[in-house]
Amino acid sequence: MNDRRLFIKKSALTLMTLSMPMVLSCKTGAAAKMNPKKPTKAIVFWYSQTGNTERAGRLIAETLKNHDLEVVAGEYREIDRESVADADLVIAGSPVYYYDVPANFKRWLHALPNIEGIPCAAYVTFGGTGGNQHNTACTLLELLADKGGAPAGMETFGNMSTFAITWSSGNVNRVLKYKHLPDKNAYDKMRDFASLILNRVHEGRNFEIDKEIDFRELIKATPSIWSTKLCITHHTIDKKKCIECGTCTKKCPVDAIDLSKHHVDTDRCIACLGCVNNCPAQAVDMAFMGKEIYGYNEFVRRNNIQIRLPKELSLKPSAL
Numbered sequence: 001m002n003d004r005r006l007f008i009k010k011s012a013l014t015l016m017t018l019s020m021p022m023v024l025s026c027k028t029g030a031a032a033k034m035n036p037k038k039p040t041k042a043i044v045f046w047y048s049q050t051g052n053t054e055r056a057g058r059l060i061a062e063t064l065k066n067h068d069l070e071v072v073a074g075e076y077r078e079i080d081r082e083s084v085a086d087a088d089l090v091i092a093g094s095p096v097y098y099y100d101v102p103a104n105f106k107r108w109l110h111a112l113p114n115i116e117g118i119p120c121a122a123y124v125t126f127g128g129t130g131g132n133q134h135n136t137a138c139t140l141l142e143l144l145a146d147k148g149g150a151p152a153g154m155e156t157f158g159n160m161s162t163f164a165i166t167w168s169s170g171n172v173n174r175v176l177k178y179k180h181l182p183d184k185n186a187y188d189k190m191r192d193f194a195s196l197i198l199n200r201v202h203e204g205r206n207f208e209i210d211k212e213i214d215f216r217e218l219i220k221a222t223p224s225i226w227s228t229k230l231c232i233t234h235h236t237i238d239k240k241k242c243i244e245c246g247t248c249t250k251k252c253p254v255d256a257i258d259l260s261k262h263h264v265d266t267d268r269c270i271a272c273l274g275c276v277n278n279c280p281a282q283a284v285d286m287a288f289m290g291k292e293i294y295g296y297n298e299f300v301r302r303n304n305i306q307i308r309l310p311k312e313l314s315l316k317p318s319a320l
C-alpha cells in the first residue's frame with residue numbers, strides 16, 4: 001500500500017517537475033494593429049462573484065473618468081453586448097477560477113460583436129500564489145483579440161482567495177496571509193494600469209500577448225472543475241434556513257438552482273461556489289469530501305476582516 005502511494009506521489013512529482021521547466025513562451029499570432037488615438041468613450045466590464053473583480057473594475061473606470069473619458073462600467077450581465085463595438089477602449093476583468101477564465105464569461109465574450117481595431121485590455125483578480133494568473137489574463141485578452149480588438153495591455157491583481165474549500169478544510173492561515181489585500185499599493189497598481197493603457201492607446205502601441213505554458217495551463221478549467229466536483233459529496237439548499245432572497249439563483253452563472261423546489265442541479269453546477277459564498281443565511285448545504293463548507297461572506301465575518309475601499313469608491317475616512 002505504502003509502495004503504491006509512494007509511486008503515485010513520485011509520478012505526480014515527476015510530471016510536475018517535467019512540466020514546470022517546460023514554461024514555454026507562446027506568443028499569440030497577429031492581432032489587429034492599433035492606430036494612435038485619443039479615446040473618448042470606454043467600456044469596462046467584468047465578471048465577479050464576490051466583489052474583488054468588481055472593485056478593480058470600478059476603480060479602473062473612475063481612473064479613466066479622471067482622464068476625461070466617458071465610461072460605461074458594469075458586470076457583464078448588465079452590459080448590452082452590442083454596445084461594446086461603440087467604445088474606443090474596451091477593458092474586461094475576470095477572476096481566475098480553476099486556473100482559467102470562467103466558462104460562462106468566456107461564452108459571453110465569444111458572442112461579442114466584431115471590435116476590429118478597437119484597443120482592448122484585460123485584468124484578472126486572483127487569490128494566493130501559483131494559480132496560472134498570468135496565463136488567465138492572456139486568455140482573457142486573447143478572447144478580445146479574437147474579436148478583432150487591438151491588445152493594449154493586461155494586469156493581474158492579488159486578493160484574499162474566495163475558494164471556500166481552502167478554509168473549510170482547515171487551511172485558514174493560507175488565506176488570511178492575504179487579508180490585508182487590496183491595500184494602498186494594490187489600488188495604486190489598478191490606477192497605474194488604467195493610466196498605462198491610456199498612454200499606450202494615445203501612442204498606438206500594441207501589446208504582445210506572451211503566454212507561459214505550464215502544467216496548470218494543461219489541467220485548467222474542465223479537469224480541475226471535475227476533480228472538485230467529484231469531491232463535493234453534498235450540495236442542496238436547506239429549506240428551513242433559506243430566506244428566499246434569491247441571491248444564490250442570481251449568483252449562479254449556469255442556472256443550476258431552482259429555488260421554488262430548493263433544488264440544485266449538480267450536473268449543471270460548475271463548482272464556482274457562488275451560492276455558498278454569497279448566501280446571507282448559510283442555507284447552502286455543501287460538503288467537500290464529507291466536510292461541511294462555509295462561504296466567503298461568513299469567513300470574512302468570522303475573521304473580522306474589513307475590506308477597505310479605494311477613496312474613489314468610498315466617502316469613509318478609512319478609504320485608501
Ligand SMILES: Cc1cc2nc3c(=O)[nH]c(=O)nc-3n(C[C@H](O)[C@H](O)[C@H](O)COP(=O)(O)O)c2cc1C
Nearest residue numbers: 048049050051052053095096098099126127131162
Ligand atoms: C471556484 C474558485 C476557483 C478559484 N480558482 C483560482 C485559481 O485557479 N487561481 C487563483 O489564483 N485563484 C483562484 N481563485 C481565487 C479567485 O480568483 C479570487 O479570490 C478572485 O479575486 C475572486 O474574484 P471575485 O470576488 O470578483 O469573484 C478561485 C476562487 C474560486 C471561488
